[in-house]
Amino acid sequence: MNKSTIRSQFFKYIFFNIISTLGISVYILIDTFFIARGMGADGLAALNLCLPIFNFINGFGLMLGIGGGSKFSMLYGHVERRETDRVYSNAVYAALLISVLFQLTGLFFSRQVTTLLGADTIVFDMAHSYLRTVLLFAPAFILNQLILCFMRNDCAPKLAMAGVLGSSAANVVLDYLFIFRFGMGMKGAALATCISPFISLAIMGIHFATGWNAFHLRFDLASPDSLRSILSLGLYSLLTELSGGIVILVFNFVIYRMLGNTGIAAYGIIANLAIVFTAIFTGLSGGVQPLMCKLRGERDETGMRYL
Template identity: 45%
Template sequence: MKETNPSSLFLTFCKYVLFNVTGMVGLSCYILADTLFIARGLGPDGLTALNLAIPVYSFIHGTGLMAGMGGGTRYSIQKAAGNTAAASRTFTTAVIASLALSFLFVLAGAFGDKALTSLLHADRAVFEMTRIYLKVILLFAPAFMLNNVVLCFVRNDRNPNLSMAAMLAGSFSNVILDYVFIFPLGMGIFGAVIATCLAPLISLGILSLHLLSAKSGLRLARPSHMVKSSAGILSLGLSSFIAEAASGIVMITFNFIILSLKGNMGVAAYGIIANLSLVVTSIYTGIAQGSQPLLSKAHGAGRQDSIRRVYLYAITSASVFSVAIYSLLSVLRVPVISLFNHSGNRALAEMAGEGILLYFTAFLFAGINIISAILFSSVEQARLSFSLAMLRGIVLLLPLTLLMSHMFGMTGVWLSFPVTELATCAVALLFVCRHFKKQRSHHKTGG
């Protein structure tokens, strides 16, 4: 199979990654805007409530990505192989599967909001704010999940610029509505969460321009073998779900540990770090999601050299971003923290400052891990992708956090994340080297 011209491939990579990084950074402003405005409008208690509730959003977001990334990967491979009918069935199956799964979250929001708030250890001071945020986020799960699915398919249907525009439109509207609802209208935590929930609806409105376009390849078709097809799609996107769900599990675990060590003020400090972390992670996710259509297309067409080049471009980009971001945060951590510490609480500032210096060293390795997981998902190696996601999200991080917090207190909590990412990075690079070596051997023998 003839390989793509390297310079042309690099320019295409830059285009896809630029659009997706821009869009993902904008998308991450959903939560960052909530954090900033809630911190200023509702103080440390509001920040604590947000941080206790936000892990649930990770599960909603991750489930939508599982259907979207898995379906988008299969769609791109089928289109590259010229199987348009199968690609249409994949799109339809992914939409139906995401809506069916979202109904479970709606039920939890309608009937389980109080029980869930209690499970998250919200005390009397923050219970009601936490419950309100949880309930509304869960009831709007279909909008969040469908938005994730359509974003992924539009990107894989060769329209990354519209995906970016939709993500940015949703995010900017969230920022504006956050301010209006919290300050002039005085709607408190309810205003913040409603602003967040309206954002995916605005994004879907933008994405509908592609769905209604004559150039769109996205068509609804009668799905066949619905259960089997859904399982295949969800398995390819499982690493995306694990990454997001693990983020929620880790936040819950960190909250519990920090509550026992430093109380609500410690959780507020972690809330600042966790939400800054969302923005940084969105850059790596943008690089990974921008690379995915190119990786899947090359895989579907049998172009192994193109897969290796795109992966190299992606991890190089992530490494450059890592060094730049850590350097900037090290220098600017005091003014950054002050944005979320309007009352000038000294204990909050000191805890968050130490946390940033230690916690964010993880991102020197996290980008490689995220991109490697997407590589394996994109070339239908779901088992390897799942293994990396589990390793960095649960298998290593949870026991390390419990052990290191017991041994070193808050310093151990902050360091457990970078130690996990470093160990996972070593495993990821081993998996990648073995995969490419196997592919070269397979190509030479004419297999």
């Protein structure tokens, strides 16, 4: 790949990817705005107590998406289609298994998790309602992240971006309807956020419906070796998200001791804004990844150094 092609592809990918990551980060920021208007400081405190769960869920989605997408990109064009399908299929299998674990946690242990996150009697019901709903919809979040990553590696960053922007727009509309028109409170805010990934998946479904996709789900391709490779390539993404969630969790405990729920609510606004700004740099690195993996698969060392 010559330098001018690398340069044009680089700016194309990072632009679409930064917009995508900003769109995903705006999910919670939108909830912050509507919850602040509808439920005040206690609602914001409840939301911020639940933020680490988003980090954990998205972390697993990114681990499988970036790990699987990287492996797919390195193999594509150099092996039989069956091998790239194996990578995608094993990533989906793992995503479904992890999603079930989150759902079981939501069904049977959501109250205990809410307590562990630091909710007191004032905000417990609001935090529990939000948390339980998010855990039950974990498959949508994880599969959305996974397919977004695969599509970026399948030369479809623009459609991936359209999916994210569509889901963010839906989140705004649904938050307004559920919180203010239907009076559903925190559960309404959670439902709005949880329905949004389905909008993204529906838009990205165009990639599959038109036959543009170079990866397919097959039920006879389970492979421990393939899964191990996916996990090793994506582990850093999981650790990054987990560390971010742990930082928020620790800050929540410390701030609660000093300032109570009002302090947590104030910190929640700052934390959400920080997530949005961090998304810019996440989008930059994520935009480089598909190109770097493609060049790695082509063994183009000159191109990799230039990129």
